Amino acid sequence: MPRTKEQFEVMRKGSRQRILDAALEVFAKQRYHSATVGSIAKTAGISKGLMYNYFKSKEDMLNELMIGMMENLMCEFMPLKPDRKFTQDDIVNFINVGIDLVLEKPYYWKLYFSVFVQPDVMAMVYDKMMEAGKPYMEGLTEYFRSKGEANPEFMMRYFAAVMDGIQLHCMLDPKSFPAETVKKLLIRQFV
Amino acid sequence: MPRTKEQFEVMRKGSRQRILDAALEVFAKQRYHSATVGSIAKTAGISKGLMYNYFKSKEDMLNELMIGMMENLMCEFMPLKPDRKFTQDDIVNFINVGIDLVLEKPYYWKLYFSVFVQPDVMAMVYDKMMEAGKPYMEGLTEYFRSKGEANPEFMMRYFAAVMDGIQLHCMLDPKSFPAETVKKLLIRQFV
Amino acid sequence: MPRTKEQFEVMRKGSRQRILDAALEVFAKQRYHSATVGSIAKTAGISKGLMYNYFKSKEDMLNELMIGMMENLMCEFMPLKPDRKFTQDDIVNFINVGIDLVLEKPYYWKLYFSVFVQPDVMAMVYDKMMEAGKPYMEGLTEYFRSKGEANPEFMMRYFAAVMDGIQLHCMLDPKSFPAETVKKLLIRQFV
Amino acid sequence: MPRTKEQFEVMRKGSRQRILDAALEVFAKQRYHSATVGSIAKTAGISKGLMYNYFKSKEDMLNELMIGMMENLMCEFMPLKPDRKFTQDDIVNFINVGIDLVLEKPYYWKLYFSVFVQPDVMAMVYDKMMEAGKPYMEGLTEYFRSKGEANPEFMMRYFAAVMDGIQLHCMLDPKSFPAETVKKLLIRQFV
DNA sequence: TATGAATGAGGATTCATTCAT
């Protein structure tokens, strides 16, 4: 009995996701250039050849992975409806989760930062990132305005930059970086 | 008649510098692993082989480059003997120059951040970078102690992280990043 | 539809053997260091890359080759279990076959002697060769002991050296070397 | 005052010899392929470029070296007038010196044996070797004839092969090869 | 004659990608 088109479609989705999961894992352990297509295939439990039914190339895989990851991160980072106004608690949460996530999923963040330094990848992801991030940036700006900041847009950018700096250092030295103390300081400063 | 020792010395210095300049540019544009020795040679306008008269390996090149870069940056950052205590003016200078340099020498910073994000590359230079940076980190800690901070080491780390975040964003969006306003804010906060 | 495991197995065996054959020929004609992986691949009629599906490195290829060769030679030399004692007939056979083989399989012997003469290459395979040859050396020693030789170990070494000398000259001048007469003399002397 | 042609000639000879000496030393430590022209030049105390005033190529150097070495070895091996008949003492001396030389100048012998396995080098040296060796081979044949051997030419070839085998093994394992015992055995057998 | 910086062909090795089955 031949499978229906829907069944095939589901199978494809499943395989695709399994490959992406494997790719994330392998890229996490070895970097993009050291990670071989072979090892990704083995981790995914399929043959090298089959991967090329799902992805045009190794680079294609990386890009798909990054785009998916951005969305994923955004979701966990700010599990709020973007149309609601940010309260002080949201910002506190933003700070806490922002730092905790680095410790929990370091590889996601390594990928995140590595986007910044790869102009070509950056170009691909930039638009999607901006689009996804916009509501949050606007929400933050609004928040700082409501706090009475003279230049709320500036504060938003400053806050974003500081968060990235903290996350970067936290990622580079998760063992000894004083994450908890930094959280308190950030909350005192921005909330 | 052979060239004199001095003539050879001049030739070597020139070639070496040309290679390092090219390496900086290429490593910054493409990342370490993607940057090929061939493309560096082509950028420097010399043959691949010649590079190995000056550097033991590609990795050696990165090392020398990072060391030179650190020294160079440190010089401009803090034109003082590292054994002298940092004054408030030094910190002001640190902030101002730190941000200006990103705009003036983007290659330096792209290389700097790209190394951060590639663990395997980071591993190559970590020791040398730490060694070069240590006196400044200690100087900063001492500065925060003299300011009466309860936890000067923490403040130093926080300050460093914030500076890196600012520099990263400044590098990514040099056109519209509010560099001047940020400088003022940082000075108010840390000096 | 993919090939079965067995089909792949057959393919691998075939390719592996073709590579080893080519390696024997090329290593014997040119010496280890002069023989390029490319020329071996060309002789085997395959791509350079494929060789690395079967051998870790050029050195690994030499090792595998030498091991296979030793086993092969030993087999023909002494079609007995090495744990059984050598009889006079075995030694006669050893001498006869030892000389005939030089004429039949000159590549084997050229490789064998060329390895001897290149200390760095010898170092690569020394251990494995000794291990493979040990039982035969011990068997020979035992044989000379049973013959009542005062110093059987010495005789074994002397016999081995003489055989190598004969084989070397036989290899260098297969046309006019008096192989048959030498056999008779050796048998008279050692059996 | 310009030097005379003869003076120039002498200088050239001197430099040439210095280079060959250096080459022998360097080839002895590292093998032909590992020994770089640069290291030979440094050992000889001259520049790489200058070497090419004296030798067409690195290979040319090796060949010159080998030819010189053959003559040298022959000289030491058989310090007799080739026209005189070999006495028993000469043969004893031949055996003793033949083995001692291997222990004293192992590298000479490694070169000697390596000639055998390099067909192209062999072709170059073969004629010279035969020519130089002929009187000795004839002398040996004559010696065995005078001893009453039925087939003196055969004995000469056998003797030569045995000597080469002994020398080969002695060279490969100078520490533990029972050189003295072998000498006695050879003398008993052939004198 | 003498130097050593510079070249470039060629070496081993890796790995994304293809393709016959």
Add this chain to the structure above:
DNA sequence: AATGAATGAATCCTCATTCAT
């Protein structure tokens, strides 16, 4: 859809040789 053997271009690196001085 699935396999993995096979390819070959690309990588880093070495070193004999050349050449301007």
